Amino acid sequence: MVHIKVYNSLLLQKILAFFSGKLRKLLLGKFKGTGRGVKVIFHDFPGGAECFELIARFCYNNGIIVLTPSNIFLLHYAANFLEMKGDIHGIPNLILQAKIYLEGVHYWTWPELVVGLKQCQDLLPVLSSSRIFQEFLDSLVEKLFMHGVASQRTSSSDSSSFQFSGDISSEGAKNYNSQTTWWFQDLGFISIVLLENMVHTMILQNVEHATVCSFLLYYQKSRFFSVSTAERCKVTETVVNLLSLLDEGSISYRGLLDAFGMTLSLKMSRCCMVKLESLIGSRLDQAKLDDLLVPSPPGKKYAYDSNLILRLVKIFLLESSNKYSNHRLKKFAGLIDLYIAEVAPDPYLRPSKFAALAMSLPDVARDSHDRIYRAIDMHFEVHRGLCEDEKISVCCALNYNKLSPENVKHLARNPNFPTGLVVTASVCLKSKLLKTLLMEGHHHKISCDNLKNIRAKNERRK
Template identity: 25%
Template sequence: MWESESERGGSRRDHGNGSLESSKHESLKTDGFQRRDQSWFVSSDIPSDLLVKVGDVNFHLHKYPLLSRSGRMNRIIYESSRDIEVNRVELDDLPGSSEAFELAAKFCYGIAVDLTASNISGLRCAAEYLEMTEDLEEGNLIFKTEAFLSYVVLSSWRDSIVVLKSCENLSPWAENLQIVRRCSESIAWKACANPRGIRWAYTGRPAKTSSPKWSNNNDSKESSPSRSQPVPPDWWFEDVAILRIDHFVRVITAIKVKGMRYELIGAAIMQYASKWLPGLSKDTPGHQSGDDTWSHSEGLHMIVAGAGAGTGNKDDHTGSQIKEQRMIIESLISIIPPQKDCVTCSFLLCLLRVANMLKVAPALVTELEKRVGMLFEQATLHDLLIPSYNKSETLYDVDLVQRLLEHFLVQEQTEGSSPGRSEGFSEKHGHGYETSIPRGSGPNAKMRVARLLDSYLTEVSRDRNLSLTKFQVLAEALPESARTCDDGLYRAVDSYLKAHPMISEHERKRLCRVMDCQKLSIDACMHAAQNERLPLRVVVQVLFSEQVKISNAIASSALKEAGDSHYQPMVSTRKQLLEGTPQSFQEGWAAAKKDINTLKFELESMKAKYLELQNDMDVLQRQFEKMTSSKPAKQTSSAWTSGWKKLSKLAKPASGEAHEMGSQAGGAVVNEQTRKGPRRWRNSIS
């Protein structure tokens, strides 16, 4: 920390630092103050004539020492004593409470007062409240406390932090007296100063040598070891993290103005969040923003869950906790630097999770969602599994992920349309530091987001309340070029079908349209071919696409060996596959193919039976002709003969038609007589 003269040992009288005495010799002799229970008494031979009550503490004092130095006490006592003598004064609104008034009273009595960083802010505000100005006496308390603040406190890093921390209970006095502003600017100036001006004693961070010290001695022997031990850039994180959120915001704002590197500001914000938000935690130590892994703990869940439990003070305490956490979240969102990589995506998503839990202002939540969209490719599955806090039917907030994905696509489109955004550039910040800011991530970012989205869909698809529409919209949000392989999407589809066995056949077909069978690997195709949950049409498309891949591979290999480079592969995209096959045939072609094969078999059997019957008839015909050739001509014109002749005439054209029907069935064309066949065949090809 920064070291003042008081820390290095030295003591100055008057307004230096150590003790502070009144310069005027008092006729009232006193040996000091004594405390008995909740009351202070002056050790003096003269009895006290004034009781001052500050809070629960009573001060038995004398009027003259207070009146000689306090304008406020003058007004209270003399203006009110016109009607009745005032012997009792209550100062319940005095800043700094009874501790500050005790020091002010001792100063009025000429007793030495030790000024420290812990009591100076309260004493300065109390002096202003009591109106202890130079008009009453030269070197009054306001002058002396101001001198200590300006010459001692603001030159010391440690004292500035301690004073700013002590101002938390002094609003609005500390603000009006510019104590907060001056301390914030002093801290910002020292945090942004050149690290070479800091003498760093770092030996495992023991008690008295764990912080940097300001050194102006160029030839100091103590400064030489520091040159071999460089000051870490995050040395100021832990000190500013102890401040209240409004004072932390003031410090960070002042640091921004002075040109601190944005990644260090972001790391300081993450350090502060890990300390003050029970819903956030870091899995790994360290302060580098790129190495931090953030996760969500259950601390804030208990606060929110207990908001309605209990009665009385417990409810008030829980409500104040939630209000404080909400204020911290909103303040941190507002001070995050606008640069893309100043904080990690995991931290932003954890912040977003807690913001939704605490019902933070919608405008700030939207701003946070846009920030997440800028870094969406860096997210992990655990980060995206954010519970739904808005009474949604689904377990996880799928709508939130949909909005994050939309912000990511808008950001990618904006970066892609801007010239030179895909290349990084260097930018100089304060203190000569130089950083490279990546611009645009191109198709690689979309591919990473596609893999992340497929894993998220697989996880949320197990939710029985997840509607098919939400699943389909989220799966189709990315362009087709973002996925080179649809195995992850197929896994999500199969998981959804397994968790929703009661959906209709039409909904199954609609669900399977989100994936491209052409982009499935061999293992996925083998699994899909045996998956009974998939519609038959999808199984056929998977088999056909795999057959096309094999045919293309064989043909390509053969032509490559032959030296032919003009080979055009077969159907390679799902669009061409669907356009090349009529819709009516796609829907029922598997059943029709089975009917065609059955009909072919039956037709061949009928042809064999017909030929056998015709041979038997020819034999009978020849036998009959032999019998009739030896009989008279009269008997040949009998009814039996005429019947056989008619049968023979009908058999010849029937034989020709059977041969014609057989040839046309092989070419998948049916004639008029085949259409009059079984009802099943006509329905199967319609």
């Protein structure tokens, strides 16, 4: 809001209103027959009092002002707001002067573009739908990825750096330097609204998605410790929404896990978490065991968030049904088996949840069920109070035909397992032994037949 109090009618009539069509309309007839001053209030004046001061200087200086990247957007929008269209004594009006200056934005240096961007941010959301604003962003992105632009970097960018790792400390920005990321710190000041505009422009201009991803993850980390909790949620949600626009293969998986780790202390929207879990779950086979050991939500006694892992596994399997090889699926099963073994001794993990984890993968994913058997055995050791029905429901995850003879033999004598399953294991063991004997006999017969054939051939040659 701008208040203009004028007690000298000539100041408005002869100077300000002379250049501004809007002021002329407002003040028409106001001074006739009165010596009183006039008060004009603009509730939505672009740039506020600072900008009006620039306009006043322009008017007092008879339509002349030095245009710079630090004032051009303020003057452009103020001139349009005040309808400063008329040329004065052969001097182009302010709207035309600003337009001509902005047409040369392609020749601005990088530091000048950064200064202009800060001005644009101050004028949002007035600028958001402006053609001139979009042209400016186009020029900035073009300049950003032109060859040699790094030499034009601002002084603040000399220390631009960030380390992408599991460490989310604010000191992580000291030992990383790259020609492709030097500008991250220069643009770290932008608001989330301006961030959205910037990223959409980068995508439209076919900037490498991996670079866009790195910038987004840097932005989230760099803002995380300097804003309120509510603002952290907004920043994270914006970053996740923008990441979902990128090619999946271009997104740093380690960066995604770091971003997810930062959400654990926040109350994120369900929509945001679904998107983030989808990005992580689709490539869950790239995770390590430590990545899966996510602490349980506050107020829960069990050690790790097994519900989260079940959701991520489901997402991975939906993706893998079409594009992942059997080898990749089996490698993934090894990771999940390690996780199951890790959570099996948890005294607060319910048997039904443990069973869901054990049965979360299709049978084809595992060539052997030995690790699953050992995990179940450990779970039963800790949960000695389980009834037969609960144990049977857990044991449904076992495929006895995929157990080694040693583990089948161990199961047949294991008092932790239900009696009926012990009997089944004994039958399975006998079947395995019989098959082994038959196979050995079959191989022996083949070997004898081969030997006879060789001897017969030798006899014929003689």
